[in-house]
Amino acid sequence: MTAIVIENLGRSFVTTTGTIRRTQKTVTALDNVSLTVEPGELFGLLGPNGAGKTTLTRILSTVLLPSSGRAEVLGLDVVRDAKQLRPRIGMVYGGERGLYWRLSGRDNIQYFADLYLVPPEVSRKRIPELLELVGLKDRAEERVEGYSRGMKQRLHIARGLINDPDVLFLDEPTIGLDPIAARELRTVIADLHNAGKTIFLTSHYMYEVDALCQRVAVVNKGQIVMMDTPAALKQLVANLEVVEVECLSVSSEAINRLRDHPRVEAVHVDNRDQVQVLQIQAPGGVKYVPEFLHLLDGANIQKVVTRQPTLEDAYVKLLGKDAISV
Amino acid sequence: MNHWPQLFKTGARAGWANLSVELTPATVLGARIPRTVLQAIFFVLIAYAAGGIELARFALIGNMMHAAIFSCIVDMSIVIELEKWNGTLPYLIASPANWFPMMLGRSLAGYAEGLVRIVLVLCFLLPIFGMGIPAIDLLRAVPLFLVTAAAASALGWLSGAIMLPTRWGLLVCNTIGYLMMVTCGVNFPFTALPPAIQWIGHALPMTHGLLAIRAVIDGATYSDVAGLMVSEIIIGLIYGAVAWKLFAHRLDVARQTGNIEQF
Structure with missing residues (x-):
């Protein structure tokens, strides 16, 4: 059963909502x-x-x-x-x-x-x-x-x-x-x-x-x-690389410029204390790091790392902008 | 039904645990004892000034009962209120047991507190006003007090169930307390009250119990007051039945609307 x-x-x-006119x-x-x-x-x-x-x-x-x-x-x-x-x-x-x-x-x-x-x-x-x-x-x-x-x-x-x-x-x-x-x-x-x-x-x-x-x-x-x-979910992003960019002040315009990049599939912004971490999903992402950084001009970049995708990245890809609250 | 004694016992333990948290030296010496005693002194003093020792004795018995019964109402209403604050109502909804004996057990702490209040009023006021009530007569009144306290707890439960969706259950309890003080013959002979007030008094717990307790303290037998106590029991059962149905209805509605967390 x-x-x-x-x-x-x-x-x-x-x-x-409302008190008198509900x-x-x-x-x-x-x-x-x-x-x-x-x-x-x-x-x-x-x-x-x-x-x-x-x-x-x-x-x-x-x-x-x-x-x-x-x-x-x-x-x-x-x-x-x-x-x-x-x-x-x-x-x-x-x-x-x-x-x-x-x-x-x-x-x-x-x-x-x-x-x-x-x-x-x-x-x-x-x-x-x-x-x-x-x-x-x-x-x-x-x-x-x-x-x-x-x-x-x-x-x-x-x-x-x-x-x-x-x-x-x-x-x-x-x-x-x-x-x-x-x-x-x-x-x-x-x-x-x-x-x-x-x-x-x-x-x-x-x-x-x-x-x-x-x-x-x-x-x-x-x-x-x-x-x-979970393994199958991760397969959704198996062909992707994730570029994590840690910065101090990134504008929403800069994030939108990144999202418009032809190789970028998703961008997730993670606010961690004083810094923002951008997780950029893109096939062969490591090759495009200079382009990404150019699009983020003025974002006061602290650190850039590339890594293999996780279940979290699959989740970000599935939910798109809604995943931002996670 | 075979689980009822265990549920009752656990409910009584929980009720006592709830009350015992509030029984610190600061709250007992700074608020609980003075509040009970001073309120009783205030009304007995007025009665003494108005009608001498006889009326003062009448007010003393009325106010000691009112103090005790009021704690039963408040304690039972708080039981419901605490379920809300603790966020335990969803678990109560989903529990397989009949929680009626649990609630009954939790009301016991109110009876105990009520008895303590009676003793306090007697200990302080009898010497102050130079009155005497034979201990044997007081002891004979204890079973009548317990029945009256149970009926009052049912009213407390009903008050808690009515006020469950709001945040001012305790304010309503206070209003009920004052209403009982005015309508149940606490400070004035019940038969001397205006008919409209008597009518309200008849519908509330304590009125008949208090009449019976006064009679027993004055020498009446249990059989003399049996009619009054039957009335008190019937009133308590009616309040209990309505409270039970309303509380269950509230939980059913919460299950439909999903607003149980918003109470």
Whole structure:
């Protein structure tokens, strides 16, 4: 049986603006999305902020109803069979909310164990195991309000696993974590996958889905742009070279001049603290570096490097300008 | 149903944990005790000036009950409010369990706080005004207080459910508190209130419970006040049922509209 089946799923939201004259606006978060996830698969959903990743995760975990289409998890319809489905899935939403800050880490897990109808004799054994798994055993008796962001995130993972779910939904689980905490969390996710769990992971970190996922769907503006293995996505840019130009003050006119260059396929601007890094994708890009630098005249260039393309470059190519928010 | 005791126990522990965070020496000595005692002194003083020791005793019992019952309403409303602030409502929606016993358990902390408030008012005011109420009569009133507190918690739950989409649930709780002070016979004999106010008082929890408690403290038996307590229980059940349906409805609507994070 397929773990997750999504057919033509759509979801729109109505938002209102104004106080006296209220204007309604319909925003489409998901537009005709279809995909399947096999049992035991670690599937990644990659996209920029506002692409529809969280909306899809919430529909699949029965928290939100779809506007159109249908979705099944473990053969159960997420709308019609929500009650039967809920004990069999776990969900972890990103961020610091979703925990009882005044309770200890252990009491939080116990609270959710009861809400998920885990028998006391099982939860007594499982809670210490989960706290050990996420590295919180020594801090389990402390109130969550004193936890770091990374600790809260790991507690979220433990909470999501309390009912030993067959399918685990992870919505941007490493968002906001420092690099070490994020790496530790990715190790936990990989271990869960190795233990046979089906995992549906959303992220806007390319390296994360590249490192963890067997298949990945790139979603933008509520639609799936491409779905394949990370290796196949990288093939999209296999013939390209990437020129990275680090500069202090590049104008939008200069970027447009670069985009108009006949050999350039995409330009992605990455703002890193005080500097801007232009990632220029072009076949045989190294040969055209002098031309690129000429087009960037006055940009106060600090460094130029060339490298082989990554999944991130495939993502940039797929999403074009929309990838800028990543 | 076999999970209910466990859910109730965990809810009670969570309720206590929520309350205990606020029970620091600074908040207890600087706000909780003075607020409860000073408010009671204010109204008992007025009653003493207006009608002597008998009316003062009447106001003392009314105000100690009001202080206790008000904490039950606020604590239950805060339970809902905290779900919103903690961002745990999506998890509540998606949980397979019936969370009613969990909520019931979480309201227990309010009862405990209410009992402490009663003891505080008695400890401070009885010596100040030179009054005496036999301890045995007070102890006989405790079960009636617990029933009344449960009914008031249901009102707190309803208030929390009504105010869930807003950010001013606690303001409404305060308004309810003042309404009860005026309409439930706290400072004036209930039968002496204007009929319109009595009508409101009859529809609120505490009115019948307070009448029963006053009667028991004055020597009545439980069977004498059974009718009043049945009324109190029925009122509590009605508030509880409406609160349950409304809260569930709010969560259903949130599932449809996707606005659960905007509460």
